[in-house]
Amino acid sequence: MSMDTANSFDNRARDMVETQLRPRGIRDERVLEAMRLVPRHEFVPVGLVDAAYEDRPLSIGERETISQPYIVAAMTQAARVTPADKVLEIGGGSGYQAAILAQMGALVYVVEINPRLADEARARLARLGFETVTVFTGDGSEGLPDHAPYDVIIVSAAAPKVPPVLLEQLAEGGRLVIPVGNLYQQDLLLLWRHGEETTTRRLDPCQFVPLRGRGGWPGERGVRG
Ligand code: SAH
Secondary structure, X not given: OXXXXXXXXXXXXXXXXXXHHHHHOOOOHHHHHHHHHOOHHHXXXXXXXXXXXXXXXXXXXOOOEEXXXXXXXXXXXXXXXXXOOEEEEEOOOOOHHHHHHHHOOOEEEXXXXXXXXXXXXXXXXXXXXXXXXXXXXXXXXXXXXXXXXXXXXXXXXXXXXXXXXXXXXXXXXXXXXXXXXXXXXXXXXXXEEEOOEEEEEEEEEEOOOEOOOOOOOOOOOOOOO
8 A cells, every 4th residue: 555545544534533423422532542543444345445434334245334433433432441451342243343442452352153254354353463352253142151251242233132141241340332122223222230230321323233143133134234
C-alpha cells in the first residue's frame, strides 16, 4: 500500500470517529482511540475496502456482516472495558470487534460458528499483530465455560432471549452486552452482575444477524446477508 493510501484510510478513520461516533454519544476516549487506530478496511472483503469507514454494516460473505462502526463503539463503551479485562465475544465474524477490544488492552476469546469466517478472522488478526485474541471455531451460544469467568461478554448476533448460562460465566461485577429481540429488530441490553443480582439496562435499538446454535434461533439459517 502506498503512503497516500495509508494516509487516506487514517483520515477516514478520524472522520468516522468525529462524524459518526462522538456526536452520537460515544464519549469514552479509549473507545474512540481504538476505533481510530484499528484499520477497519483490513476487515472487509477487497471489493468493499472503499466503503469500509461508511456509516453502515457491510457484507463479509457467508450471509454475515461486519457491524456498523457506531454499534461496535456503543457495545464497547457499554461494556466498560479496562486493560487486562478478560473478554468473550460470541460471533466473531470478521474479527473487527475483537480487534477493538484487543486494542484497548483486553485479553479476548472469540467464538465463531462458521469455520470459514473463523479461519479468516484468526489469520487476519494474527497478520495484523493482535496477539491477545484467540479465535475458537464452534457454537458460542452457551458461552465458553473453559475460560470463564469473564469480565465482559459481548454477543455480536441477535438472541431470542438472554441465555442464562452466559450470566453464570460472568465474573463478579461482570458486564454482558447482547442484542435481544426478534429476527428483524432487537434492543441492545447491558446486564451487570453484582453477586446473585443482575441489573439490566436497555440501550440502542439495533439489527443484528441471528444467533444460531443451541442458545439461538432453532433452525435459523440466516435471513439477511
Ligand atoms: N462482530 C463481528 C460481526 C459479527 S456478525 C465483526 O466485527 O465482524 C455475527 C456472527 O455471529 C456471524 O459471523 C455468525 O457466523 C456468528 N454466529 C452466529 N451464531 C453463532 C454462535 N452460536 N456461535 C458463534 N458464532 C455465531
